[in-house]
Amino acid sequence: MYQYSESDQTLIEERAAQFKNQTRRFLDGDMEPEEFQQHRLRNGLYLQKLAPMLRVAIPYGMLSSNQLRKLAYISEKYDKGYGHLTTRQNMQFNWPKLEQVPEILEQLSSVQMHAIQTSGSCIRNVTADQFAGVAGDELEDPRPWAEMIRQWSTLHPEFNWLPRKFKIAVSGSDHDRAAVKVHDIGLKLVTKENTTGFQVWVGGGLGRTPIIASEIKPFLDKEHLLTYLTAVLRVYNRLGRRDNKYKARIKILVKALGAETFAQRVESEWLTLKDGPDTISQVDIDQFKRCFSHPDYLDLNTKPIERLAGTDTQSQAWLDHNVLPHKKTGYAIVNISLKNLGTAPGDITAEQMNLIAELADDYSFGEIRVTHEQNLVLADVRQSELLNLWQKLKKADLATANLGLISDVICCPGGDFCSLANARSIPIAEAIQSQYQQIQEVIDIGAVDINISGCMNACGHHHVGNIGVLGVDKKGQEYYQVSVGGNASEQTQLARILGPAFPAEEIPQAVDRLVQCYRQYRLPQENFIQTFNRVGIDAFKVAAYPGIAA
Amino acid sequence: MNKLIKPESLTSGTVMISTAEQTNQTYLAWSDYLELEETTLSKQPVLLEPDVDIDEIYQRLKPLSLIALNFPSFYEGRPYSTAAILRQRYHYQADIRAVGAVRVDQLNQMYRCGFSSFEISNDQLTDTRTAALQFFSSCQQNDSSDAPTLANNNQQLWSKAWAEPNSMIRI
Numbered sequence: 001m002y003q004y005s006e007s008d009q010t011l012i013e014e015r016a017a018q019f020k021n022q023t024r025r026f027l028d029g030d031m032e033p034e035e036f037q038q039h040r041l042r043n044g045l046y047l048q049k050l051a052p053m054l055r056v057a058i059p060y061g062m063l064s065s066n067q068l069r070k071l072a073y074i075s076e077k078y079d080k081g082y083g084h085l086t087t088r089q090n091m092q093f094n095w096p097k098l099e100q101v102p103e104i105l106e107q108l109s110s111v112q113m114h115a116i117q118t119s120g121s122c123i124r125n126v127t128a129d130q131f132a133g134v135a136g137d138e139l140e141d142p143r144p145w146a147e148m149i150r151q152w153s154t155l156h157p158e159f160n161w162l163p164r165k166f167k168i169a170v171s172g173s174d175h176d177r178a179a180v181k182v183h184d185i186g187l188k189l190v191t192k193e194n195t196t197g198f199q200v201w202v203g204g205g206l207g208r209t210p211i212i213a214s215e216i217k218p219f220l221d222k223e224h225l226l227t228y229l230t231a232v233l234r235v236y237n238r239l240g241r242r243d244n245k246y247k248a249r250i251k252i253l254v255k256a257l258g259a260e261t262f263a264q265r266v267e268s269e270w271l272t273l274k275d276g277p278d279t280i281s282q283v284d285i286d287q288f289k290r291c292f293s294h295p296d297y298l299d300l301n302t303k304p305i306e307r308l309a310g311t312d313t314q315s316q317a318w319l320d321h322n323v324l325p326h327k328k329t330g331y332a333i334v335n336i337s338l339k340n341l342g343t344a345p346g347d348i349t350a351e352q353m354n355l356i357a358e359l360a361d362d363y364s365f366g367e368i369r370v371t372h373e374q375n376l377v378l379a380d381v382r383q384s385e386l387l388n389l390w391q392k393l394k395k396a397d398l399a400t401a402n403l404g405l406i407s408d409v410i411c412c413p414g415g416d417f418c419s420l421a422n423a424r425s426i427p428i429a430e431a432i433q434s435q436y437q438q439i440q441e442v443i444d445i446g447a448v449d450i451n452i453s454g455c456m457n458a459c460g461h462h463h464v465g466n467i468g469v470l471g472v473d474k475k476g477q478e479y480y481q482v483s484v485g486g487n488a489s490e491q492t493q494l495a496r497i498l499g500p501a502f503p504a505e506e507i508p509q510a511v512d513r514l515v516q517c518y519r520q521y522r523l524p525q526e527n528f529i530q531t532f533n534r535v536g537i538d539a540f541k542v543a544a545y546p547g548i549a550a
Numbered sequence: 551m552n553k554l555i556k557p558e559s560l561t562s563g564t565v566m567i568s569t570a571e572q573t574n575q576t577y578l579a580w581s582d583y584l585e586l587e588e589t590t591l592s593k594q595p596v597l598l599e600p601d602v603d604i605d606e607i608y609q610r611l612k613p614l615s616l617i618a619l620n621f622p623s624f625y626e627g628r629p630y631s632t633a634a635i636l637r638q639r640y641h642y643q644a645d646i647r648a649v650g651a652v653r654v655d656q657l658n659q660m661y662r663c664g665f666s667s668f669e670i671s672n673d674q675l676t677d678t679r680t681a682a683l684q685f686f687s688s689c690q691q692n693d694s695s696d697a698p699t700l701a702n703n704n705q706q707l708w709s710k711a712w713a714e715p716n717s718m719i720r721i
């Protein structure tokens with residue numbers, strides 16, 4: 001975990017104090033609502049349908065057990081006893097009172113947390129691979145870089161009033177778990193002649209106009225990271241459209257100029273900044289790395305195990321699906337699915353937070369990670385402790401063995417909470433999940449990502465779901481458009497729309513027809529997306545709309 | 551009525567407002583300036599709109615002792631980059647003024663991008679509002695506020711010091 005320095009701490013306390021002042025002036029009628037809106041958004045506060053919503057940053061998904069306990073405390077004291085994990089590694093509280101938000105921010109700052117820049121037209125919370133530091137395929141731990149970007153982007157004086165929001169993701173592995181190609185800037189650590197640097201992708205994004213990013217720099221030396229980011233942001237800040245908020249993201253600018261021209265503009269801007277004050281020295285890098293505490297692994301002389309053995313079918317399914325190999329022999333990565341039938345995907349109660357904090361202390365060096373798939377991770381568990389841990393999770397209904405499987409549905413809060421929604425998404429997730437409750441069947445279907453968004457803002461990332469579901473409004477009725485073939489991994493693909501939208505009650509069957517179509521066509525060992533890529537969309541169209549010729 | 555806050559009234563870390571004089575300065579639009587450039591009137595300060603390409607026109611601005619940048623709305627973001635470029639790239643040393651929808655809560659950011667004077671409406675300068683300026687004692691970036699016209703001690707106070715491991719706080 002990164003440990004704050006005194007200046008990090010002072011800064012978040014000062015921002016909390018400033019926000020308190022801004023809130024008071026707004027409540028006293030001394031600040032225009034329009035102006036307050038911009039300041040509160042830059043502090044993660046929305047005024048929603050039912051109550052304000054506060055989005056708390058969990059930078060690159062890392063939480064300490066004490067931070068999770070604090071979130072539990074906040075959810076109980078100021079909310080309704082639960083929080084919601086988003087697809088961007090944040091936690092949202094849906095029921096705080098506006099007057100109490102400054103107090104919540106003070107609470108957060110006491111454990112080195114904040115809500116700075118989790119919303120608004122500025123650089124948002126930076127995200128990274130949830131298995132950073134523990135994945136076997138990792139080239140380099142992306143977290144020190146993500147932290148450097150977090151600090152650099154926090155209250156950046158030049159980039160606080162961008163044309164639109166701006167999201168940066170960093171990945172350090174071959175296998176991309178940070179979805180770098182659907183971010184405004186995606187950074188991938190790569191090697192060239194024995195040194196690591198960044199491959200820079202720009203202009204990806206979902207939302208109304210989904211676009212896969214373009215590579216604008218195949219290799220950037222690490223020392224130049226911040227000057228290069230400044231150049232990209234500056235070109236965007238100056239040239240990005242401000243006349244139409246649907247055309248204001250950097251992806252539209254990159255598309256309008258062409259990736260090559262955009263890259264040239266960045267390059268010439270960068271040449272004026274290169275080697276300037278933001279150049280990162282080896283001393284800076286070393287200091288950053290030292291600010292991270294590292295798990296104190298034991299040297300376990302166990303042989304690597306092919307397949308961990310459970311005590312019964314349930315524990316076996318959990319070991320097979322929720323437990324992943326760790327780079328350190330004798331350890332394992334444990335995923336805690338928050339996709340239990342009957343709970344909104346990504347929701348977690350205060351009680352569960354407290355329990356998981358305790359389990360993290362007992363089994364995983366007091367650290368927890370939050371994933372884009374809205375689940376939690378205990379990343380450093382000794383293999384010999386796995387079954388004990390499983391027992392405890394099971395007692396708390398937290399041992400659902402469905403990681404990456406069809407019932408591990410990714411879903412935004414949708415119409416039940418969000419004022420931008422066209423349709424509800426949580427009940428759709430539940431209806432889909434409820435038809436896949438037989439573990440053997442779920443395992444047989446294998447890896448399928450289902451992503452649901454309540455409107456085209458795409459917070460549920462439906463464009464990159466193997467099956468994507470999007471809420472649309474048809475003359476005041478909730479309808480859902482279904483798409484197939486999205487892929488959020490390094491082979492990023494955007495899903496394609498199948499055809500006319502379905503009413504809510506037809507969605508579960510429509511999804512199941514797609515699943516059965518895959519089962520019909522699949523070759524041995526082939527998962528959903530592989531079959532889709534081989535067979536093509538037509539077979540799925542026929543399946544989705546029986547009786548209508550493709 | 552507008553007031554003008556000048557660089558002398560800014561000290562490090564916090565933007566201090568000690569003097570604020572009434573102003574009714576008028577500015578020339580860039581297009582008018584171009585027409586008058588050859589005449590005596592060209593001494594009048596020029597006001598640049600956010601879409602100006604500063605790289606294209608800088609050579610002609612160079613002799614001016616004041617460049618004003620307009621904020622048509624308080625959420626306009628381009629003048630921040632324009633000011634930063636004037637300071638960083640062109641080492642422009644004279645006054646850069648923020649004009650238009652200038653809000654107290656944003657003076658700190660503007661200052662750090664290299665603005666050195668602010669034309670601000672009277673009603674922004676109430677006590678509760680100016681209290682919003684007192685909040686930041688340090689920052690996380692290098693920035694352009696250490697331009698030569700500003701107090702020298704800014705440089706030291708406002709440049710980023712990356713975290714020193716010995717000052718780490720454990721929670």
Ligand code: SF4
Nearest residue numbers: 412418421454455459
């Ligand atoms: S996708 Fe739309 S409905 Fe869902 S959370 Fe985002 S804005 Fe709200």
